[in-house]
Amino acid sequence: MKLIVVNTVDFAKALADETRQKIMQLCCCQQLSVNEIVEALDVAQPTVSHHLKILKNADLVSAERRGKQVLYTLNQKHLAAGCCQVAENFAPEYPIEEVRE
Amino acid sequence: MKLIVVNTVDFAKALADETRQKIMQLCCCQQLSVNEIVEALDVAQPTVSHHLKILKNADLVSAERRGKQVLYTLNQKHLAAGCCQVAENFAPEYPIEEVRE
DNA sequence: TTATTATATAGATAATTATCGATTTGTCAA
DNA sequence: TTGACAAATCGATAATTATCTATATAATAA
Numbered sequence: 086m087k088l089i090v091v092n093t094v095d096f097a098k099a100l101a102d103e104t105r106q107k108i109m110q111l112c113c114c115q116q117l118s119v120n121e122i123v124e125a126l127d128v129a130q131p132t133v134s135h136h137l138k139i140l141k142n143a144d145l146v147s148a149e150r151r152g153k154q155v156l157y158t159l160n161q162k163h164l165a166a167g168c169c170q171v172a173e174n175f176a177p178e179y180p181i182e183e184v185r186e
Numbered sequence: 187m188k189l190i191v192v193n194t195v196d197f198a199k200a201l202a203d204e205t206r207q208k209i210m211q212l213c214c215c216q217q218l219s220v221n222e223i224v225e226a227l228d229v230a231q232p233t234v235s236h237h238l239k240i241l242k243n244a245d246l247v248s249a250e251r252r253g254k255q256v257l258y259t260l261n262q263k264h265l266a267a268g269c270c271q272v273a274e275n276f277a278p279e280y281p282i283e284e285v286r287e
Numbered sequence: 288t289t290a291t292t293a294t295a296t297a298g299a300t301a302a303t304t305a306t307c308g309a310t311t312t313g314t315c316a317a
Numbered sequence: 318t319t320g321a322c323a324a325a326t327c328g329a330t331a332a333t334t335a336t337c338t339a340t341a342t343a344a345t346a347a
Contacts, residue, residue, distance in 0.1 A: 097201035100272065102335080106195055109276050119294055132336055134295055139334095153293045153344050165273050165280035171201065172269040175210050179266035203305080220324055233306055235325055240304095254314050254323045 089166035093174060096167040099143035104128060105136045109159050112146065116156035190267035194275060197268040200244035205229060206237045210260050213247065217257035 100106065104126065111117055111125055119137065123130045137157055140146040144163045149156050172179070201207065205227065212218055212226055220238065224231045238258055241247040245264045250257050273280070 094202070094204050094207055097198050097203075097207075100198035101195070101202035102198075103195050104335080106198075106276075113276055114279070120292095128335090129337060130294075131296080131338080135335075138295085150294095150344085153291095155294060159276060161277040161280050165277040168269040168273040168277070172266050175207075175214055175260060176262040176266040176269070178215070179262050205305080221322095229305090230307055231324070232308080232326080236305075239325085251314085251324095254321095256324060 089163060091163070091167045091170040093167070093171050095143055096171070099139055099145055100167075102136070104132070105140060108133070108136055108140065108157075109145065109164075112157050113159045113161070116149070116158045118151075118154040118156055120154070122157070190264060192264070192268045192271040194268070194272050196244055197272070200240055200246055201268075203237070203240075205233070206241060209234070209237055209241065209258075210246065210265075213258050214260045214262070217250070217259045219252075219255040219257055221255070223258070 100109075107126055108122055111122055117125075119130065119133055122137075123133050126133065137146060137148070141148060141157075145160055145167075146157045147160050149158075201210075208227055209223055212223055218226075220231065220234055223238075224234050227234065238247060238249070242249060242258075246261055246268075247258045248261050250259075
């Protein structure tokens with residue numbers, strides 16, 4: 086039982102881009118190659134690689150080489166940990182399971 | 187019972203700055219004037235006002251004028267809602283109350 | 288080996304944003 | 318009123334970052 090420690094500034098910066106959130110959405114519950122992501126979006130391949138690097142540095146995706154391809158998938162656990170950390174730091178009075186009103 | 191809807195890109199962008207997170211930390215459970223925030227940080231007053239505006243546009247702080255001063259306080263509920271929204275969008279397999287490991 | 292495909296990196300540029308000093312606006316007291 | 322203080326806005330600059338083209342690296346097949 087180890088606590089995942091998240092730097093909330095780095096976490097938020099990694100999330101703070103529309104293209105990255107689209108990428109995250111795409112590989113949320115599946116492994117996708119870089120090219121599949123490129124085809125799903127409207128940006129050049131190096132741009133996608135750039136964003137994947139940022140997401141990987143923030144531990145928000147993990148990569149696995151499969152032959153010529155590299156498959157990326159969202160690291161949901163780390164993402165959830167980041168959300169929790171932000172909520173704990175900045176919303177101590179609102180346990181996150183009670184936000185809906 | 188109304189659901190708070192959060193644009194997760196705007197939410198993340200508002201969080202994605204160290205100075206803003208310091209401001210959020212400062213006025214997390216209390217009302218602070220702009221000057222009090224300026225004194226607690228190492229940035230100029232217009233810079234603080236700039237960040238407060240961004241936080242306010244993202245609904246992360248609310249402001250209340252009190253004589254000459256304007257008191258800011260963190261909107262914890264909206265912050266928690268943003269965290270939930272991000273977690274729901276990107277970590278459906280990890281209910282956020284079960285993240286610790 | 289060489290050719291082909293997939294991805295990453297390098298370098299340049301454009302866009303965004305953080306910061307500051309100067310000024311304006313708002314509030315109140317004398 | 319006027320003066321003083323608090324905060325917001327303006328305009329300029331610096332720093333960061335997103336994007337692209339061109340090229341390099343990696344893996345595989347012929």
